[in-house]
Amino acid sequence: MMKAIVTGHTRGLGAAIAAELSRRGVAVLGLARSRANVQGIGQAELDMSDPDALQAWLAGDTLRDFLGDATQALLVNNAGVVTPVGPLAAQDPAAVLRAVPLNVAAPLALAAAFVQAAPQAERRILHVSSGAGRSAYPGWSVYCATKAALDLHARALQLDGDAQVKACSLAPGVIDTDMQATIRATPDADFPLRQRFADMKETGTLVAPADCARALVDYLLAARFGVEPVDDLRN
Template sequence: MRLAILTGGSRGLGLALCEALAERGYRVMEFSRGAPHAYSVRLDLSSPGDSHRIAATAVASFGNKHIEELLVVSNAGTLDSIGPASRQERAAVLANVNTNFTSAILVLTEIVAHFQDTPCRKVLANISSGAAQRGYAGWSLYCAAKAGMENYVRALALEQQLEPHPFIPINVDPGVIDTEMQALIRSSSAADFPEIERFIKRKEQGALVSPEKVAGAVCHILQLTSLSFGARYEVGDYGA
C-alpha cells in the first residue's frame, strides 16, 4: 500500500491534496473537524490531548500492514483570530497555537513513532507559509507557529538522517492560494490587519492560485527523488 496521511483535508489545499493523492493511487487518511470523507478521522487540533489520543489510535489501525511508500503532510492551519497581540483573548491564543503548532507536532510525533522502523520511502512535509520568514502585523500567533514548525522540521531532519529507515522531513511554502483562509483575510479590517488592501487587490487581479494547481505542485515535490533532508521548497518553482 502507498499511504498518504494528512491534516486539514476537509477543504482548501488539504482537500485538493487528498484528491490528487488518491488519483495517484495513494490510500488517504485525513484529520479535520469537518471530517467529510469516508477516509476522514474527526479531530480538533485546538485540543492537544484529544489530538494526541485520536491520532495514536488512527495510525495504530495500520498495524504491521505492508507499506511501500508513506507521505505525511501537516497541512491544517488557521489564522484565527486576526488582530493585534495586545487584543488576543487567552482562549484564542491557546486555540491558535495548539492548532498550528502543539497539536501539529503531537500528530507528527505519533506518526513518526509508529512508522519509524517501516522500511520504505517516507516523506514528511510541513505546509508552511511566507509568514514563517517575516512578520505580519495582526498575525503574530500564526507567524510564531509557522516559524516554529519550520525549525521543528529542520531539527527532525537532522535526527532522521541518523535513522536506518528515515523520514525525509521538508518544509513547503504553498504560495498564495484561493481558499477560505484568503477569504478570512479579506473579511478582516485594516485595524486588525494593516496589509488587507494588498490581499484584496491580489484577489481582484486574479493573482491567487487554485488549490488544485498548488496541490499538483506539492505532489510533484513529494515525489522528487532528489529531496534534501530539512530543505524548504516553494511551489512556484514546481509549476504553481
C-alpha cells in the same frame, strides 16, 4: 504500497491535496473535525486543536493499522488557522490557545506518532508552512510564530540524520481558499496589509487549490524531497 495522512482534508488546499494523492493511487486517511462528502478517502473525525482529543486518538490503533503495510508513508500537516489577527491589545487569549495547539502541537505530535507507526517504511513529512514564518507581518504575530516553529522543526529533523525520515516545511504560495477570504474580511486596523491580499483576489493572481495541490504532490513525491528542509513551492 504508498499511504498518506492529510490533515484538514475537508476543504481548501487540504481537500485538493487529498484528492490529488488519491487520483495518483495513494491510499489517503484524512483527519479533520468533520467528514467530507468524498469517495475513496478514509476519514477520521478529530479536533486537532484539542490536545486531549489528539492524545486519545494517537493512543488508539487507527494510525498504526492504517500504515502497517505501507512501504512509503506520507504525512501532510495542512490543518491550521490564521486567527487571531491583530495587535496584542486586540487578540483574544482564548483564540491563541486554540491556534497554537492546532498550528504547532498537532503537527509535531503527529510527526512523532507517524514515524513510530511505520518503522518499516520510508517516511516523508510535509508541513504546509508560509512566507509568514520567514517574514514578520503586522497583526499576524501568532500565525508568523507558529509557522516559523514548523520551519525550525523540519530543520532539526534533518539534523537527526535518519535516512528513512525526510521532512520539509514548504510554503505553497497564496492560495484561493477560505483562509484568504478571512484575511480579506479583516479590518485594516488589525491587519494593515489586508489590501495587498484583496488586490490579489481582484487581479486573479491567487492560485487555485487544485493547481497548487498538483505542484505540491509533485514536490512531495520527487526524489529530491527533504534535501531542502525549508522551501518555497514557487522556487
